Amino acid sequence: MSISRLMRLSNQALLNSRAAIDATANNIANVNTDGYKRRRTDTLQLLGLNGGINTLDSDTLLRYRNQFVETMLYREQTNLGKYQTTKSLGENIETIFGEGDDSGLQSALTNFWNSWQELSNDPESMTTRNTVVDKAAALSSTFRKLYDDLNNLKSETKTELQSKTDQINTILNQLQKVNRQIEGNATGDLLDQRDLLINELSGFMDVQIKQLSGNGVIVSSNGQILLADGHVSTLEVAETRSGDSSSLEIRLKNEGRALNVNSGELGALLETHKQVIPEYIDRLNSMAMAVTEQVNKVHCSGYDLNGKKAAAFFEASITNAGEMRVNSDLLGDASLIAASRNANEPGNGVLALRISDLQFESILNGRNISEFYHTLLNRIGNQVEEARAQESSQELIVNNLKNQRDSISGVSLDEEMTKLIEFETAYQAASRLVQTIDEMAQSVLNMVS
Amino acid sequence: MRITESMITRGLLVDVNDCRVKMNESQKSISTGKAIRKVSDDPARFTKASNLKEKYSRNEQYLQNIQEAIGWVDNTSTLLEDIYSLSLEAQEVVNTAANLTSDSNIRQNLASQVDSTLNEMLTLTNSKYLDKYVFGGNQTKGQTPFSLTEDGAEYTGNANRMYRKVADNAVLAINVSGERLLEIDPFTPMLELKSALEQNDTEKINELLDTMNTLASRLSGLCSECGTIKNQLLLSQNRLETANLNLETVLSNLEDADMATAITRYNTDELAYQSALQVISDVINNSLLNFLG
Numbered sequence: 073m074s075i076s077r078l079m080r081l082s083n084q085a086l087l088n089s090r091a092a093i094d095a096t097a098n099n100i101a102n103v104n105t106d107g108y109k110r111r112r113t114d115t116l117q118l119l120g121l122n123g124g125i126n127t128l129d130s131d132t133l134l135r136y137r138n139q140f141v142e143t144m145l146y147r148e149q150t151n152l153g154k155y156q157t158t159k160s161l162g163e164n165i166e167t168i169f170g171e172g173d174d175s176g177l178q179s180a181l182t183n184f185w186n187s188w189q190e191l192s193n194d195p196e197s198m199t200t201r202n203t204v205v206d207k208a209a210a211l212s213s214t215f216r217k218l219y220d221d222l223n224n225l226k227s228e229t230k231t232e233l234q235s236k237t238d239q240i241n242t243i244l245n246q247l248q249k250v251n252r253q254i255e256g257n258a259t260g261d262l263l264d265q266r267d268l269l270i271n272e273l274s275g276f277m278d279v280q281i282k283q284l285s286g287n288g289v290i291v292s293s294n295g296q297i298l299l300a301d302g303h304v305s306t307l308e309v310a311e312t313r314s315g316d317s318s319s320l321e322i323r324l325k326n327e328g329r330a331l332n333v334n335s336g337e338l339g340a341l342l343e344t345h346k347q348v349i350p351e352y353i354d355r356l357n358s359m360a361m362a363v364t365e366q367v368n369k370v371h372c373s374g375y376d377l378n379g380k381k382a383a384a385f386f387e388a389s390i391t392n393a394g395e396m397r398v399n400s401d402l403l404g405d406a407s408l409i410a411a412s413r414n415a416n417e418p419g420n421g422v423l424a425l426r427i428s429d430l431q432f433e434s435i436l437n438g439r440n441i442s443e444f445y446h447t448l449l450n451r452i453g454n455q456v457e458e459a460r461a462q463e464s465s466q467e468l469i470v471n472n473l474k475n476q477r478d479s480i481s482g483v484s485l486d487e488e489m490t491k492l493i494e495f496e497t498a499y500q501a502a503s504r505l506v507q508t509i510d511e512m513a514q515s516v517l518n519m520v521s
Numbered sequence: 522m523r524i525t526e527s528m529i530t531r532g533l534l535v536d537v538n539d540c541r542v543k544m545n546e547s548q549k550s551i552s553t554g555k556a557i558r559k560v561s562d563d564p565a566r567f568t569k570a571s572n573l574k575e576k577y578s579r580n581e582q583y584l585q586n587i588q589e590a591i592g593w594v595d596n597t598s599t600l601l602e603d604i605y606s607l608s609l610e611a612q613e614v615v616n617t618a619a620n621l622t623s624d625s626n627i628r629q630n631l632a633s634q635v636d637s638t639l640n641e642m643l644t645l646t647n648s649k650y651l652d653k654y655v656f657g658g659n660q661t662k663g664q665t666p667f668s669l670t671e672d673g674a675e676y677t678g679n680a681n682r683m684y685r686k687v688a689d690n691a692v693l694a695i696n697v698s699g700e701r702l703l704e705i706d707p708f709t710p711m712l713e714l715k716s717a718l719e720q721n722d723t724e725k726i727n728e729l730l731d732t733m734n735t736l737a738s739r740l741s742g743l744c745s746e747c748g749t750i751k752n753q754l755l756l757s758q759n760r761l762e763t764a765n766l767n768l769e770t771v772l773s774n775l776e777d778a779d780m781a782t783a784i785t786r787y788n789t790d791e792l793a794y795q796s797a798l799q800v801i802s803d804v805i806n807n808s809l810l811n812f813l814g
């Protein structure tokens with residue numbers, strides 16, 4: 073054991089302690105940094121087993137991480153993104169139908185049917201006739217508004233989809249830059265940044281990460297590669313139209329292939345656009361068309377106040393709820409409304425009663441219009457309730473996984489403080505060692521002077 | 522398990538947020554007075570409440586119908602009673618002419634009395650209520666339903682009934698059409714009486730004793746028919762009012778928030794919230810740094 077070797081060892085001791093404190097300092101500085109994984113010193117490198125003295129800087133510190141937990145976390149975050157978006161879109165639909173107060177479709181329908189009864193009580197009166205026209209106009213405009221609101225929501229969904237896709241493209245580009253840098257020199261900070269980006273991406277859609285031997289990764293989504301070998305794909309929203317309906321999908325730009333999106337925010341938006349909203353629009357249309365058709369049918373079999381056979385009450389042959397309107401002739405002259413079954417019987421209100429009774433008839437799929445509407449409302453309510461429940465249980469799952477991840481990768485200030493004291497003591501001891509060896513060397517030199 | 526700052530913070534924030542969500546719910550219940558405000562709060566109950574509200578609203582309309590119908594029927598009743606009184610007057614005349622006197626002059630006077638009774642009766646049968654002919658069936662406007670000719674009355678109305686909806690599946694016919702009056706025919710006997718009196722036709726007058734008797738009792742029968750209609754209306758009205766009272770109770774049970782419960786719950790939630798905040802401040806302030814020199 074030569075003195076110079078002792079010197080080298082004590083030097084190493086100092087460096088080791090300094091490196092450890094460096095790691096601790098890094099951890100403390102980044103206790104609140106998003107996505108930071110706590111560092112520790114790489115003991116193999118420290119021991120200088122490759123010979124020579126090694127200097128360590130924060131670039132070569134190792135990170136604490138658990139790959140398995142992180143993979144699960146990505147998947148569950150994708151699900152959370154899906155439930156959150158489904159819930160909030162469902163709540164939007166519920167608000168559109170707005171049945172919490174008395175301004176919705178239900179009261180418009182009730183007022184409409186009641187106005188026909190008033191008419192049957194007093195068929196000769198222009199007042200009751202004008203009331204019928206008013207209530208019918210209110211009903212039509214309610215239908216039209218609901219139709220417009222639902223369609224607006226649908227286009228907003230598309231806009232949202234496009235904005236999310238743009239965000240994803242930005243993330244992918246950043247990922248590519250970071251990935252390239254990592255392949256050259258994998259520092260802890262770059263790795264943290266990459267993980268953070270992947271984390272952000274997972275909320276939008278399914279992501280699968282494959283680690284390569286050289287620290288790089290391949291990012292793919294349900295079999296479709298998004299980032300690999302320095303090549304990054306750009307996503308776009310593509311619309312295919314067939315007749316009246318349109319469907320959206322996410323495509324890889326310039327490659328023409330479609331992405332298989334089941335989950336995440338993208339998945340929820342796509343499904344709402346494709347299925348959820350169109351279903352409600354369909355039902356709304358059925359209601360509007362059924363009311364128009366049936367009322368017209370009965371109305372045309374009657375006679376107006378002038379003794380003439382009545383025309384249609386609503387504008388006939390509508391294809392959707394956005395076209396529902398009262399016959400404009402009636403708006404100008406309510407005497408054209410038929411309340412009577414027979415001609416020239418001004419006091420005959422039998423037809424008006426008949427129209428009012430349509431509310432009890434099974435005019436839609438074997439149900440009357442009120443039952444049909446309640447089924448629709450029930451469906452919305454159930455969808456929202458379910459999404460809410462799924463969201464909150466999913467939040468628990470995600471928080472749990474985050475806790476598991478942080479348990480390994482997170483910084484605990486108490487722990488770092490304790491370690492700091494530990495390393496500081498070691499450093500003091502090492503410097504003491506240097507002092508002692510120096511004294512030893514001095515003694516040797518003094519021996520021969 | 523190793524606990525880090527981020528885990529503690531996450532847990533605290535989630536719990537505090539839960540408290541706030543609960544407080545928000547309770548507060549909304551209190552300020553709106555309703556436990557269920559939108560469909561997703563409880564779809565099954567909401568739908569039930571919706572159905573009940575519709576029924577309530579329908580019942581309100583039926584009550585309105587009945588109210589208006591009662592007005593009509595009362596009016597018809599009064600008119601029929603007046604007509605009946607007139608027929609009694611005519612009956613008196615016949616009795617007088619048949620049994621008390623055979624003086625031709627007095628009979629002439631009686632004849633003019635009958636004439637004016639006849640005209641009053643005509644006016645009554647042509648009355649309007651709210652600008653509609655009462656006894657015209659569905660012919661409520663235009664030409665008067667009854668007009669007098671030499672032989673009797675002519676009726677230009679029809680026999681149709683007026684229907685009012687009093688329940689989901691029930692209508693009541695509330696009018697008395699002129700056809701019924703024509704059936705009973707008060708006019709012909711009176712015309713005959715008038716000409717018999719004018720011509721001092723004692724035989725005819727005696728014949729008419731029975732006719733007038735029958736006439737009066739048939740008219741009285743018509744009056745009581747009207748009374749029956751009124752009773753049916755009142756029964757329906759009663760039934761509907763009771764039904765709506767019950768509906769109000771059921772609806773309230775379904776929808777309304779019990780104030781005592783809601784406020785208690787809010788206070789409890791608020792207490793939990795404040796405790797959670799207290800704990801946060803304690804936990805966050807404690808770390809090793811407080812104890813190092």
